[in-house]
Amino acid sequence: MSKDPNSGLILPAERPTSLVTRRNALIGGAGLLLAGCDQINASPTVKSVLSLGEQATHGAQRLVTDRNALAREFSRADMSPVFRENGNRNPGTPEYAALAANKFADWTLVVDGMVAQPLRISLAQMMAAPRRTQITRHDCVEGWSAIGEWSGVPLGLILRRAGMSGNAKYVVFHCADSTNGAPYYESIDMIDAFHPQTILATHMNGELLTVGHGAPLRLRVERQLGYKQAKYVMRVEAVASLEGIHGGGGGYWEDHRGYQWFAGI
Amino acid sequence: MATHFADSGAGGPDAQADVDASPLIYRTKLPVRIWHWINALSIFVMLMSGMMIFNAHPRLYWGQYGANLDTPWLVIDHRGTSGYLQVLGIEIPTTGVLGYAQGTANAFPPLVTIPSTYSLADARQWHFAFAWVLLISATLFMTYNIVSGHLRHDLVLKREERSLSHLWHDIKEHARLRFPTGEAARAYNPLQKIAYLGVLFVLIPVVILTGCTMSPTLNAAFPWLVELFGGRPSARSIHFLCATGFAGFITVHLLAVVLAGPFNELRSIITGWYRLPKERSK
Numbered sequence: 001m002s003k004d005p006n007s008g009l010i011l012p013a014e015r016p017t018s019l020v021t022r023r024n025a026l027i028g029g030a031g032l033l034l035a036g037c038d039q040i041n042a043s044p045t046v047k048s049v050l051s052l053g054e055q056a057t058h059g060a061q062r063l064v065t066d067r068n069a070l071a072r073e074f075s076r077a078d079m080s081p082v083f084r085e086n087g088n089r090n091p092g093t094p095e096y097a098a099l100a101a102n103k104f105a106d107w108t109l110v111v112d113g114m115v116a117q118p119l120r121i122s123l124a125q126m127m128a129a130p131r132r133t134q135i136t137r138h139d140c141v142e143g144w145s146a147i148g149e150w151s152g153v154p155l156g157l158i159l160r161r162a163g164m165s166g167n168a169k170y171v172v173f174h175c176a177d178s179t180n181g182a183p184y185y186e187s188i189d190m191i192d193a194f195h196p197q198t199i200l201a202t203h204m205n206g207e208l209l210t211v212g213h214g215a216p217l218r219l220r221v222e223r224q225l226g227y228k229q230a231k232y233v234m235r236v237e238a239v240a241s242l243e244g245i246h247g248g249g250g251g252y253w254e255d256h257r258g259y260q261w262f263a264g265i
Numbered sequence: 266m267a268t269h270f271a272d273s274g275a276g277g278p279d280a281q282a283d284v285d286a287s288p289l290i291y292r293t294k295l296p297v298r299i300w301h302w303i304n305a306l307s308i309f310v311m312l313m314s315g316m317m318i319f320n321a322h323p324r325l326y327w328g329q330y331g332a333n334l335d336t337p338w339l340v341i342d343h344r345g346t347s348g349y350l351q352v353l354g355i356e357i358p359t360t361g362v363l364g365y366a367q368g369t370a371n372a373f374p375p376l377v378t379i380p381s382t383y384s385l386a387d388a389r390q391w392h393f394a395f396a397w398v399l400l401i402s403a404t405l406f407m408t409y410n411i412v413s414g415h416l417r418h419d420l421v422l423k424r425e426e427r428s429l430s431h432l433w434h435d436i437k438e439h440a441r442l443r444f445p446t447g448e449a450a451r452a453y454n455p456l457q458k459i460a461y462l463g464v465l466f467v468l469i470p471v472v473i474l475t476g477c478t479m480s481p482t483l484n485a486a487f488p489w490l491v492e493l494f495g496g497r498p499s500a501r502s503i504h505f506l507c508a509t510g511f512a513g514f515i516t517v518h519l520l521a522v523v524l525a526g527p528f529n530e531l532r533s534i535i536t537g538w539y540r541l542p543k544e545r546s547k
Contacts, residue, residue: 034381041380041387053394065486072488074329082334137330137497139481141385143322144332145497223482258386264482265393 058262067191071222074135080146083138083205085212088177088184091232096176104216109200113172113237116163123202123216129153132199140226141259150220152201156194159238168238172245173219176232179252186230187242187250187261188221197222200233225263227253290451292539297415300406301534307399308511310391311472315508316373317380317388323372325505331498338502341372396476403469410465419453420462426455444525447544457521464514472507475500 040046090096099107104123111119133151159171171193175184192198198221202209209215214231221228228251242248247255254261324337331337340351341363348364350357360366366374375381379391410416425431435455438444445454453461477483478491478500494500522530526542533539 030376034375037379038381041391047390050390050394053397054390056397057393061480061482065482069486071481071485072491078329080330080332080335084332084334137481139479139497140322140332141389143318143501144324145330146332147330223485225481253386257384258390260386260389260393265480 054260054262057265058260061262061264062191068195069223070197071136074137074147076135076149078147079135079205080148083146083148083213084144086140086226087231088179089212091175091177093176096232100211100215107216109217109233110235111158111162111237112235113239114165114168115159115238116165117161119158119162121158126153126200126202126217130157131202132196133203134197134199134220134222136197136220136222138226138229141263149203149205150199150201151203151206152199152217152220154196155198155200155219155236156196158200158236159193162238164238167240170239170242170250172237172239172242172250173230173233174235174237175230176234179256182252182256183246184230184232184252185246186219186228186252187239187245188224188228192221192223195221195223200236223264225265227251227259228263287447287541287543289538289540291537292451293533293537294413294415295537296406296409296413298534298537300402300409303398303402304406307395307402308515310379310395311399312508312511313377313379314388314391314395317378317383318385318392319505320371320373320378320383321385325502326498327495327502328498329496331501339505343370346370396473399469400473403465403473407465420458420465422455422458426458431455442524443545444521444542446542448541450541460514460517464511468507468510468514472504472511475504475507479504 107123109119109121109126111121131151131153133149135147135149137145137147139145155171168190170187170189172187173185175186177184188198198219200217201220202217204210204213209218214233217233218231219229219233239245242250246252249255250261251259253259319341323341324331324333325339326335326337337351338353341359342349342351343365346360346365347358348360348362348366348370350359350363362374364370364372367376369375371378371383378388380387410420426435432455439456444450474490475494477487478494478497484491484497491497491500494503529540529542
């Protein structure tokens with residue numbers, strides 16, 4: 001990365017060959033360095049060493065934090081003037097379009113997997129269920145934050161109603177949207193699944209969820225980053241292992257871009 | 266403190282052959298040298314992976330929220346192939362350096378980011394792995410500083426160094442590039458001490474704490490921390506300013522090494538042995 005301190009001092013008219021050579025050497029050198037760095041980055045050994053850091057972060061965060069600690073709740077005065085939409089803004093499938101055209105009256109949420117009593121819950125039933133409303137800060141992995149009000153049914157309530165098995169380790173959220181043919185999905189562990197602020201939201205900022213924000217139902221898991229907040233949730237599945245579900249990484253971004261499964265930071 | 270006035274050659278033969286032998290002294294102890302290099306590595310990885318993370322959303326805000334439709338105080342972006350930096354509403358063209366460089370429209374160019382091509386996920390893996398290296402090595406070194414007396418003896422400014430006139434004198438000497446010689450070069454000079462104390466007691470702790478406030482899980486458990494910095498977007502801004510502080514420190518630090526004699530300075534930070542610069546004739 002060292003820059004020849006003389007290269008800038010040579011006038012173009014003077015020793016043009018030398019200038020070209022130096023510049024080529026500089027560009028070539030930088031290119032080699034970048035190629036070298038990228039080779040390090042791509043190495044499986046390096047990747048596995050770095051993932052030790054990820055495991056340490058996950059472990060340490062679970063160790064030092066109160067598992068029931070609540071994310072800060074704000075007042076209406078603190079809310080973002082505009083809460084931007086992000087990720088897929090419309091599943092764009094004929095099936096979803098048909099559901100949306102009918103204001104999701106025909107939509108049902110499937111709750112299955114390791115449960116004693118699989119459920120099919122209509123939107124009307126979701127509206128009638130006990131709910132929680134919270135004004136929280138949404139932190140995107142990219143670095144931006146927005147504050148909004150979410151209202152919905154605590155996930156723990158639904159899982160208990162379905163009689164979830166004690167052997168289930170994860171809850172998987174299957175969504176209506178997909179990117180380049182790969183369906184969006186996400187998963188969380190039981191610590192977050194039964195956290196009081198983990199809700200399946202039907203409302204945002206006092207209104208029914210818009211299509212852009214994940215109508216008719218999106219997950220809010222307030223102590224993790226934005227990509228865990230699955231939109232267009234169609235099915236909630238209790239599982240013992242994430243293996244065999246899509247790419248096995250526990251989520252769309254985890255499978256396709258190598259994002260960390262535990263998005264606590 | 267071990268001192269050797271005779272040039273015993275313990276530091277190896279000096280290629281620069283400053284023959285009329287000002288003494289070689291054992292100046293930089295092993296823990297200081299080990300920490301220096303581990304810290305140098307982790308700071309470089311943190312800066313380079315941090316710049317890639319910044320590239321994902323190259324805007325900074327103050328307050329409790331901040332996203333694309335809110336007003337940032339700093340933006341690095343591009344229009345077509347022109348890059349620019351906007352700070353507090355003032356726009357500075359930066360094509361070829363920031364915003365648009367090396368044919369790519371990233372805030373920070375490929376040459377200075379880890380990895381070189383856009384990958385927020387990989388940059389985060391590097392950043393959070395080396396965050397542990399930074400945190401653990403800084404904690405151990407801080408403990409060593411206090412227990413060994415390195416902090417008290419070598420870093421904290423002596424009473425006579427704390428006067429404004431003394432500091433002003435030191436500033437003038439630095440501006441003239443006249444660094445301490447002879448016996449005075451045995452210890453760090455006041456500006457050097459202030460720079461090192463600034464890194465140890467301001468930049469490293471603040472960058473670690475503001476880094477922790479990026480975590481929604483830690484924020485739920487320790488809400489006072491993020492509030493101390495005025496909200497997550499503010500903490501992110503302070504995190505970035507600390508990174509800028511590190512970049513500034515590294516620039517001045519390397520410049521000082523070059524001006525003070527890179528061979529002697531490098532020998533000192535690698536082997537511990539340092540040749541006292543000869544007394545200047547007044």
